[in-house]
Amino acid sequence: MSVASRKGLDNSNPLVYESVSQRELTEAEQNDDVVDKFDGREVFDMIRRINDPEHPLTLEELNVVQIDHCEVDDDKNRVVVYYTPTIPHCSMATLIGLAIRVKLLRSLPERFKVDVRIYEGSHVSEAAVNKQLSDKERVAAALENDHLLNVINQCLTIHKK
Amino acid sequence: MASLDLVQSLHGHDDRAWSVKWNPAGTILASCGSDTKIILWMEEGGKWSAKVTLTNAHQRTVRTVAWSPTGTYLASCSFDKTICIWKRDETGAFDSIATLEGHENEVKCVAWSISGEYLASCSRDKTVWIWTCEYDDEYDCLSVLHSHTQDVKKLCWSPSEDILVSCSYDNTIKLFKDDGDDWTCVETLSGHTSTVWSVGFDHSGNRLVSCSDDQTIKIWQRLGGEGDGNFGAQGWQCVCTLGGFHDRTIFDVDWNRKNGAIASAGADDSIKIFEEDLDVRDSLREPSFRLSFSVPRAHSQDVNAVSWNPVRPNLLASCSDDGSIKIWNYTQEAR
Amino acid sequence: MDGFSGTLRLTDLNDFMAPAQECIKPVTINRIPEKGRSIKITASGDYSEVDAKGQEKKLEKAAITLSDCLACSGCVTSAETVLIQQQSVDELLRVIRENLEVPADQRRIIVASVSLQSVASLARRYRLTMRQCQQKVSGYLRSLGVDRIYDLSAASALALTESQREFVDRARRNDPGSLPMLASACPGWICYAEKTHGSWVLPYINTTKSPQQIQGALIKKYLSRADHQNPGKYYHATLMMCYDKKLEASREDFYDDVLRSREVDCVVTSLEMEQMLEKKGVLLDQVCSSDFDLLPGLSTEFYNSGGGAGGYLENILRHAARELFQYEVGPVEYKTIRNQDFRETTVTINGELKLYFAAAYGFRNIQNIVQKLKRSKCPYGFVEIMACPSACLNGGGQIRAPDAAEAKVWLQDVQELFDSLEKTDAGSNIPWLDGLYRTLRDDPSTEPSKLLHTQYHSLENKGTALNIKW
Numbered sequence: 001m002s003v004a005s006r007k008g009l010d011n012s013n014p015l016v017y018e019s020v021s022q023r024e025l026t027e028a029e030q031n032d033d034v035v036d037k038f039d040g041r042e043v044f045d046m047i048r049r050i051n052d053p054e055h056p057l058t059l060e061e062l063n064v065v066q067i068d069h070c071e072v073d074d075d076k077n078r079v080v081v082y083y084t085p086t087i088p089h090c091s092m093a094t095l096i097g098l099a100i101r102v103k104l105l106r107s108l109p110e111r112f113k114v115d116v117r118i119y120e121g122s123h124v125s126e127a128a129v130n131k132q133l134s135d136k137e138r139v140a141a142a143l144e145n146d147h148l149l150n151v152i153n154q155c156l157t158i159h160k161k
Numbered sequence: 162m163a164s165l166d167l168v169q170s171l172h173g174h175d176d177r178a179w180s181v182k183w184n185p186a187g188t189i190l191a192s193c194g195s196d197t198k199i200i201l202w203m204e205e206g207g208k209w210s211a212k213v214t215l216t217n218a219h220q221r222t223v224r225t226v227a228w229s230p231t232g233t234y235l236a237s238c239s240f241d242k243t244i245c246i247w248k249r250d251e252t253g254a255f256d257s258i259a260t261l262e263g264h265e266n267e268v269k270c271v272a273w274s275i276s277g278e279y280l281a282s283c284s285r286d287k288t289v290w291i292w293t294c295e296y297d298d299e300y301d302c303l304s305v306l307h308s309h310t311q312d313v314k315k316l317c318w319s320p321s322e323d324i325l326v327s328c329s330y331d332n333t334i335k336l337f338k339d340d341g342d343d344w345t346c347v348e349t350l351s352g353h354t355s356t357v358w359s360v361g362f363d364h365s366g367n368r369l370v371s372c373s374d375d376q377t378i379k380i381w382q383r384l385g386g387e388g389d390g391n392f393g394a395q396g397w398q399c400v401c402t403l404g405g406f407h408d409r410t411i412f413d414v415d416w417n418r419k420n421g422a423i424a425s426a427g428a429d430d431s432i433k434i435f436e437e438d439l440d441v442r443d444s445l446r447e448p449s450f451r452l453s454f455s456v457p458r459a460h461s462q463d464v465n466a467v468s469w470n471p472v473r474p475n476l477l478a479s480c481s482d483d484g485s486i487k488i489w490n491y492t493q494e495a496r
Numbered sequence: 497m498d499g500f501s502g503t504l505r506l507t508d509l510n511d512f513m514a515p516a517q518e519c520i521k522p523v524t525i526n527r528i529p530e531k532g533r534s535i536k537i538t539a540s541g542d543y544s545e546v547d548a549k550g551q552e553k554k555l556e557k558a559a560i561t562l563s564d565c566l567a568c569s570g571c572v573t574s575a576e577t578v579l580i581q582q583q584s585v586d587e588l589l590r591v592i593r594e595n596l597e598v599p600a601d602q603r604r605i606i607v608a609s610v611s612l613q614s615v616a617s618l619a620r621r622y623r624l625t626m627r628q629c630q631q632k633v634s635g636y637l638r639s640l641g642v643d644r645i646y647d648l649s650a651a652s653a654l655a656l657t658e659s660q661r662e663f664v665d666r667a668r669r670n671d672p673g674s675l676p677m678l679a680s681a682c683p684g685w686i687c688y689a690e691k692t693h694g695s696w697v698l699p700y701i702n703t704t705k706s707p708q709q710i711q712g713a714l715i716k717k718y719l720s721r722a723d724h725q726n727p728g729k730y731y732h733a734t735l736m737m738c739y740d741k742k743l744e745a746s747r748e749d750f751y752d753d754v755l756r757s758r759e760v761d762c763v764v765t766s767l768e769m770e771q772m773l774e775k776k777g778v779l780l781d782q783v784c785s786s787d788f789d790l791l792p793g794l795s796t797e798f799y800n801s802g803g804g805a806g807g808y809l810e811n812i813l814r815h816a817a818r819e820l821f822q823y824e825v826g827p828v829e830y831k832t833i834r835n836q837d838f839r840e841t842t843v844t845i846n847g848e849l850k851l852y853f854a855a856a857y858g859f860r861n862i863q864n865i866v867q868k869l870k871r872s873k874c875p876y877g878f879v880e881i882m883a884c885p886s887a888c889l890n891g892g893g894q895i896r897a898p899d900a901a902e903a904k905v906w907l908q909d910v911q912e913l914f915d916s917l918e919k920t921d922a923g924s925n926i927p928w929l930d931g932l933y934r935t936l937r938d939d940p941s942t943e944p945s946k947l948l949h950t951q952y953h954s955l956e957n958k959g960t961a962l963n964i965k966w
Contacts, residue, residue: 098966110462110483113409113428132966134374134410135330135356136428136463137224138312140177140195141240141267141285142966144221151964262870263863265692299873302863303834342835343860343885 040070046107082119097133099155163453163494171486173211178480180225184232187472193223218245230277238268259298274318283313304344321366328357364418372411378403413466419474426464592641613737616914617766617894622780631785651711656922658704660815676876681706683744684883694954703949712759713947722792733762737891765893801919804889809880858885
């Protein structure tokens with residue numbers, strides 16, 4: 001795993017937290033003069049700044065999510081996001097997938113059907129993780145767990161650097 | 162031409178509605194959901210409305226509700242690991258009379274046996290529990306079955322005998338029976354390639370319908386001796402697979418015990434009705450089912466459950482992630 | 497995992513991750529921080545430390561011990577895997593082999609304690625009588641290099657008499673929350689109680705140790721004193737009827753910090769014994785016979801009354817009736833409630849119900865007891881709780897019938913073999929026990945209560961939020 005230098009942690013500037021809702025407004029502004037269709041870029045923008053649960057780096061910085069791996073079919077109301085865990089044995093794989101799912105759940109209109117999957121071949125338990133992420137009952141029950149929800153929310157909090 | 166027409170849209174849940182069940186008399190529709198409420202809908206002057214709302218029994222999502230064979234009791238199960246038993250009193254109000262604990266995590270389904278003697282429950286803890294009721298509020302655990310290797314999603318009792326069927330995240334369907342001293346798994350049905358979300362018997366108890374995350378519906382036929390309690394040498398076999406109809410997970414199926422129609426509901430927001438072609442060479446081993454009617458946007462989000470009214474067989478209830486409950490009227494194709 | 501009791505398997509919620517990925521336990525490695533050191537990874541994957549002068553020192557791999565595993569409730573599955581590796585027939589053979597390579601005066605004394613349930617299981621398998629089987633097992637173990645072989649009846653007798661005392665004590669004091677007393681000999685039940693129910697149920701559990709652990713104390717403390725040897729010199733293996741006993745032996749409570757030794761070092765199951773015999777092509781009935789050894793002070797072998805679960809219900813019932821009501825109980829009669837594994841018995845004197853006990857085996861029956869207890873509706877004074885249906889004779893480590901259809905008959909045979917021995921009531925006219933108590937009481941190194949009693953700990957989930965299973 002190529003971890004960017006950790007110098008950011010020792011930054012004497014305090015971290016500033018931006019609320020998620022603020023961010024959504026910004027997106028809407030940007031899209032005002034364009035037909036209100038979602039595309040890969042939009043979806044990527046929603047998830048790129050999700051934090052890794054263990055390191056103070058975003059999924060974009062860790063290359064866990066890439067713009068090319070966000071597929072959107074606005075007409076058919078489908079979104080598929082493939083993510084690449086940093087190492088094939090990553091034990092945080094399901095947690096990261098869950099964070100991506102939750103972010104999209106909160107950001108996309110209700111009409112969208114969302115699938116979050118591991119990028120093919122990038123994790124040893126790919127099939128099992130995909131199955132777990134696509135089971136909405138499991139996800140719903142998980143999100144009723146306060147501890148887990150806290151961790152997810154922390155991942156979804158955007159840190160200004 | 163067959164048709165499925167919307168009779169009424171009911172709004173009462175503040176969050177996703179997970180399950181709907183008609184009582185045995187067909188007069189009350191119970192629904193439950195993530196808002197922890199259980200709502201009982203009744204008809205008055207042709208209009209359905211929320212007559213009773215049961216709250217505060219569960220701390221988390223109520224996943225399934227089930228009526229006892231006489232309609233006197235209602236069981237609800239929840240992600241809070243408990244099962245609540247409600248009793249209907251003379252005034253028509255429902256009181257919580259017992260709370261069953263024991264499951265290690267979310268209870269997914271609960272169902273009464275046709276004899277009323279047993280209550281079955283299943284959970285994400287991979288087990289199926291069989292309970293029996295001593296007095297009104299004293300429920301004893303008769304058996305804890307560890308057969309499944311993953312979450313158990315749904316349970317259904319046979320309409321004619323005390324045989325239980327369960328389906329699971331482990332892609333299998335299992336049948337359970339009391340062998341004298343304990344309940345055991347008497348058969349495992351494999352064939353689905355992903356989580357089996359729902360399973361149900363037909364009116365005879367000799368056929369099963371199942372639906373899965375693999376986007377297919379399967380029909381299973383009992384080939385052993387009928388009604389002798391044994392499944393014979395051949396047991397159960399998959400005799401029909403309906404694929405290509407739903408293009409996302411199918412969450413629920415219900416086999417109408419009066420007219421034989423099968424309703425299915427899924428993550429593609431649709432409700433579909435299938436009818437059997439009786440004009441086939443071998444209806445036992447090679448039955449044929451065709452799509453009778455489809456409502457592509459039955460709800461604005463995933464449809465989680467469908468339930469045929471046991472007394473008014475043309476009425477179908479459905480519920481969705483969008484929080485709404487819908488009542489439909491099905492007209493079969495004239496034959 | 498195979499072999500562990502149903503209750504133990506149920507408390508695990510492993511979705512799909514392998515043990516290596518699961519473990520979140522932080523491991524402390526003793527190191528004095530020094531400047532100028534760096535870590536280097538060699539080509540073979542080992543870690544070595546390079547100091548300021550450039551000298552390399554290979555670092556030991558940080559390993560999670562079984563005790564670490566058990567203390568953290570993160571994932572039982574990993575514990576089971578580690579367990580199988582640390583306690584197996586191979587491990588026992590390795591210890592024996594290494595022991596023989598050491599000069600005689602530095603050798604350890606290898607002791608094996610054999611449970612009657614294992615003897616019954618092996619006797620059925622190899623078509624022997626109990627007596628014959630004991631002698632064959634003893635002979636075989638000696639041929640492998642085991643120095644002493646003991647039976648567990650003395651430890652059982654101690655367990656029973658202590659339990660009897662504790663029950664009568666609780667009954668007399670009648671403090672709230674002390675009755676019903678729940679049996680403590682089954683580690684499957686204990687693990688389940690600690691993990692799933694925690695602090696509210698623990699006070700009800702009998703604090704007396706199980707016979708296996710009492711035997712451990714007898715070997716390491718009592719026997720060592722009689723032999724004038726250092727307790728650390730003994731390596732104690734037991735032949736038991738279930739895998740849960742391995743977990744029991746690994747509990748922190750049964751590890752002596754001062755002596756740095758465990759009461760029981762290795763647990764081997766009846767099944768593993770059979771597998772070893774098969775692997776070596778040995779027919780048990782053709783092995784040389786030898787007698788069991790006797791613990792110091794014991795002149796003859798004896799066997800405790802009561803069933804395969806250890807005889808707690810019957811012996812406590814008799815003793816309590818005698819002590820509390822001066823009443824002699826005849827043959828104990830049971831009433832079956834619901835199923836064969838849930839039975840009740842009563843002692844009625846002059847029409848008044850005086851004692852109401854139950855035996856509950858298997859998870860479904862444990863459920864009913866625990867839930868009734870939770871709602872304060874449990875009417876019993878004592879419950880013999882065991883995790884396995886049909887209790888210990890049907891333990892997870894017992895030898896199975898070759899054909900599943902014959903399982904019931906096989907179990908009946910094992911039961912008959914077990915019952916064929918002549919039994920006596922615990923504490924009845926065994927003068928040796930009095931002597932033993934005196935010795936244990938006079939032992940300045942530990943209090944007898946610690947030797948014969950233990951504690952239970954509610955296991956809070958120490959997992960971090962990152963590891964929550966959903």
